[in-house]
Amino acid sequence: MITRRHGRKKICALLTVVLTTLTVALSGCSSDKAGDSAKNSGAGSSAASEQANAGDTSKLIVGIPQDIDSLDPHHMTGAGTKEVMFNVFEGLVKPDENGNLNPAVASEYTISEDNKVYTFTLRDGVKFHDGTDVTAEDVKYSLERNAGVDGSEPLISSFSEIESVNIVDDKHVEVVLNKADSELLPQFTVAIIPKANANPETNPIGTGPYKYVSNAPQESLVVTRFDDYWGEKAFIKDVVFKIEANSDAIVLDLEGGSIDMYARIPSAQVAQLSDKFEIYEGTMNLVQALYLNNAVKPFDDVRVRQALCYAIDPQEIMDFVSDGAGTEIGSAMYPAFTKYFLPELNDTYNHDPEKAKALLAEAGYPNGFEFTITVPSNYKQHVDTAQVLVEEFKAIGVTANIQEVEWNTWLSDVYTDKKYESTVVGFDASTVSAGALLARYESTSSKNTFNYSNKDFDEALHKATETADDAQKTEYYKECERILSKDAANVYIQDLPEYVALNKKFTGYVFYPIYLQDIAKIRPAE
Amino acid sequence: MRDKFTEVFKKIKKDPYMCAGVIITGIILLMIVVGLFWMPYEPTKMSAAEKLQGISFKHIMGTDNMGRDVFSRVMYGSRVTFLIALGTVFIGAFAGTLIGALTGYFGGLFDEITMRVIDAMFAFPSILLALVIVSVFGTGWMQLLLSLGIAFIPSFARIVRGEVLRCRNTDYVESAKLQGVSDVRMIFVHILPNIKGVLASSILIGFNNAVLAEAGLSYLGVGSQPPYASLGKMLSDAQQYMFTTPSYCLCPGLVIVLMVLGFSFLGEGIRRWE
Numbered sequence: 001m002i003t004r005r006h007g008r009k010k011i012c013a014l015l016t017v018v019l020t021t022l023t024v025a026l027s028g029c030s031s032d033k034a035g036d037s038a039k040n041s042g043a044g045s046s047a048a049s050e051q052a053n054a055g056d057t058s059k060l061i062v063g064i065p066q067d068i069d070s071l072d073p074h075h076m077t078g079a080g081t082k083e084v085m086f087n088v089f090e091g092l093v094k095p096d097e098n099g100n101l102n103p104a105v106a107s108e109y110t111i112s113e114d115n116k117v118y119t120f121t122l123r124d125g126v127k128f129h130d131g132t133d134v135t136a137e138d139v140k141y142s143l144e145r146n147a148g149v150d151g152s153e154p155l156i157s158s159f160s161e162i163e164s165v166n167i168v169d170d171k172h173v174e175v176v177l178n179k180a181d182s183e184l185l186p187q188f189t190v191a192i193i194p195k196a197n198a199n200p201e202t203n204p205i206g207t208g209p210y211k212y213v214s215n216a217p218q219e220s221l222v223v224t225r226f227d228d229y230w231g232e233k234a235f236i237k238d239v240v241f242k243i244e245a246n247s248d249a250i251v252l253d254l255e256g257g258s259i260d261m262y263a264r265i266p267s268a269q270v271a272q273l274s275d276k277f278e279i280y281e282g283t284m285n286l287v288q289a290l291y292l293n294n295a296v297k298p299f300d301d302v303r304v305r306q307a308l309c310y311a312i313d314p315q316e317i318m319d320f321v322s323d324g325a326g327t328e329i330g331s332a333m334y335p336a337f338t339k340y341f342l343p344e345l346n347d348t349y350n351h352d353p354e355k356a357k358a359l360l361a362e363a364g365y366p367n368g369f370e371f372t373i374t375v376p377s378n379y380k381q382h383v384d385t386a387q388v389l390v391e392e393f394k395a396i397g398v399t400a401n402i403q404e405v406e407w408n409t410w411l412s413d414v415y416t417d418k419k420y421e422s423t424v425v426g427f428d429a430s431t432v433s434a435g436a437l438l439a440r441y442e443s444t445s446s447k448n449t450f451n452y453s454n455k456d457f458d459e460a461l462h463k464a465t466e467t468a469d470d471a472q473k474t475e476y477y478k479e480c481e482r483i484l485s486k487d488a489a490n491v492y493i494q495d496l497p498e499y500v501a502l503n504k505k506f507t508g509y510v511f512y513p514i515y516l517q518d519i520a521k522i523r524p525a526e
Numbered sequence: 527m528r529d530k531f532t533e534v535f536k537k538i539k540k541d542p543y544m545c546a547g548v549i550i551t552g553i554i555l556l557m558i559v560v561g562l563f564w565m566p567y568e569p570t571k572m573s574a575a576e577k578l579q580g581i582s583f584k585h586i587m588g589t590d591n592m593g594r595d596v597f598s599r600v601m602y603g604s605r606v607t608f609l610i611a612l613g614t615v616f617i618g619a620f621a622g623t624l625i626g627a628l629t630g631y632f633g634g635l636f637d638e639i640t641m642r643v644i645d646a647m648f649a650f651p652s653i654l655l656a657l658v659i660v661s662v663f664g665t666g667w668m669q670l671l672l673s674l675g676i677a678f679i680p681s682f683a684r685i686v687r688g689e690v691l692r693c694r695n696t697d698y699v700e701s702a703k704l705q706g707v708s709d710v711r712m713i714f715v716h717i718l719p720n721i722k723g724v725l726a727s728s729i730l731i732g733f734n735n736a737v738l739a740e741a742g743l744s745y746l747g748v749g750s751q752p753p754y755a756s757l758g759k760m761l762s763d764a765q766q767y768m769f770t771t772p773s774y775c776l777c778p779g780l781v782i783v784l785m786v787l788g789f790s791f792l793g794e795g796i797r798r799w800e
Binding site: 266268271272316319320323380383384386387388390391401402403404405406409 | 572574577593660
């Protein structure tokens with residue numbers, strides 16, 4: 001008797017599952033068709049706050065995906081924290097949207113002939129958020145705090161090269177290195193903070209266009225415009241960074257008005273947004289490619305690598321993966337680095353399956369070959385790309401098998417141990433420098449995941465790092481890109497699209513070549 | 527022979543559970559068998575022009591985000607899901623029955639130790655176990671089968687042990703013992719056939735759990751590798767298109783529901799068979 005009743009219960013439960021599925025499906029249909037009315041009714045209480053905020057452009061609420069991990073600029077680790085605090089803190093130099101490093105707290109800098117002494121001239125009238133002037137003493141303190149002068153591990157590893165930070169006079173600070181390095185400049189974006197502040201962790205004081213007001217963990221970070229900012233002042237007075245723990249709620253919160261802006265919104269969610277929002281389409285700043293292990297057969301043969309390059313069609317991949325959005329790339333550089341990007345390299349290998357087959361035959365693989373593509377399973381865009389690649393390689397008689405791995409497995413097997421044949425991922429740049437993307441191709445680099453080795457490349461890279469002259473340096477970096485393209489070091493595909501949704505009350509969102517959000521450039525639409 | 531067949535048929539017709547179970551499972555099996563020989567489209571054939579289409583005559587379950595025919599993929603995917611579930615239950619039931627029968631029959635210290643190990647296995651979530659196996663042996667569906675199979679052993683062992691314990695004290699076992707029947711014969715000839723009803727329905731329930739567990743593990747990228755997909759994998763791929771193309775997640779979802787429902791009815795029917 002008991003078991004029979006139990007059995008009934010199970011069937012009841014099953015029917016409930018069926019009904020729930022149907023309900024979800026049907027409600028999905030209705031909200032799809034009914035559109036705005038359904039969305040508004042769902043928003044509920046947030047609709048009220050929207051009315052209070054409607055037309056008010058003095059306050060911008062930005063949704064961010066994760067909590068602020070530290071308020072001390074030198075101890076922040078998360079990219080999501082750094083991108084927000086970019087608005088509060090500044091370094092001696094500061095990146096701009098084209099990938100240049102412009103003087104900020106310093107008004108100018110000189111690098112000595114031998115690349116061993118960096119001299120910074122402090123800008124007049126730069127004030128901290130507490131109203132005090134920035135002094136050479138503060139600069140020395142900030143740099144030394146990161147260089148580990150007290151014998152501790154340097155917070156910025158390349159600052160271990162710093163021998164001393166000297167105050168020349170009130171307006172000049174010189175940094176002396178113990179070995180030549182012309183690539184250290186991007187590191188001077190590190191925040192300058194006042195020496196007098198005893199608690200940088202709880203009382204963050206910087207020199208940026210916005211100053212810190214309050215922080216509620218797991219909830220929000222509030223900043224307000226700094227009116228004594230030395231440069232172009234911010235347009236919007238109050239900015240709230242609201243933590244959106246639930247990524248499924250982004251659309252609802254944007255529509256309901258509880259947030260005005262959200263960066264890196266998935267394209268499937270962009271499709272659900274109403275015309276109340278301006279969608280800015282930029283790029284993710286990644287070099288997405290089918291990365292090949294140049295040390296394993298058959299990828300040790302340049303003709304095989306070139307054949308694969310001829311076999312793929314980046315536009316077709318974009319059509320499948322992101323509805324045609326994205327930017328084609330032809331070497332290890334993404335287009336947001338306008339200074340270094342070479343669009344002509346996109347045409348080194350245009351889609352040509354016949355030529356690919358001819359090259360394969362020449363290399364001794366007239367009937368193609370079989371290989372494995374290892375893909376981290378948490379990156380849907382890379383898994384999707386791999387699936388399109390498999391189809392494209394079929395056309396030249398090459399069989400590719402996909403193997404999905406978990407992210408940590410990918411890091412240990414592919415990135416560190418180099419036990420792989422090929423992989424689809426995107427590499428990004430940690431600093432605003434072409435070197436951040438290109439240095440890993442040096443034959444001796446520990447980060448050379450691809451086992452790529454070319455004497456000409458190494459030479460060009462060395463010249464680039466040794467030269468202090470920026471124009472010449474850029475030229476050498478471009479030479480590096482050309483070599484990678486000619487050698488078909490990897491099958492370069494695209495820089496994936498990134499979407500930012502901004503309420504039409506505001507305008508002026510600007511994409512940067514690295515991971516940050518410049519709120520000071522956003523202004524009211526009227 | 528023919529009489530027996532009609533008799534079984536009549537009996538099935540009389541029991542609504544059995545009837546529904548046979549029909550639903552039959553439809554699913556038919557789809558799988560037909561899929562071996564014929565599918566409306568190649569399940570990996572992509573088409574940029576036909577991305578994320580709804581239900582139409584051309585694609586009766588619509589298309590996915592790569593423009594592949596969902597119906598063909600469901601046909602292929604239910605084969606994968608079915609085989610994984612079958613294999614899982616086979617491993618689980620085989621090893622579980624053996625362990626359960628031996629521990630239940632012999633008892634003592636051996637029983638104590640084995641059952642505590644089984645208890646410890648219960649404490650591990652099967653997902654964790656699967657991840658450990660995958661990190662040691664790599665991804666693929668043999669690994670998935672192995673990890674799910676191992677995860678299913680404890681529940682079978684428990685059920686069989688309980689039943690064997692119950693049978694051990696019955697009169698017919700006692701009398702067989704007096705006749706000097708060997709232990710092996712006792713377990714496999716006298717006891718196991720008497721618990722087949724319970725075993726059969728727990729196998730069918732286990733089959734359902736295996737279908738759902740496979741769907742869950744597919745979220746982690748364990749199991750069948752793209753471009754091929756199991757039903758669970760399709761479902762997890764489809765979730766971000768739930769509002770734009772509801773048919774994409776609805777169709778594989780409904781097939782999973784049907785598969786589970788069919789086997790549940792079948793299990794209930796078999797339990798009431800006698």
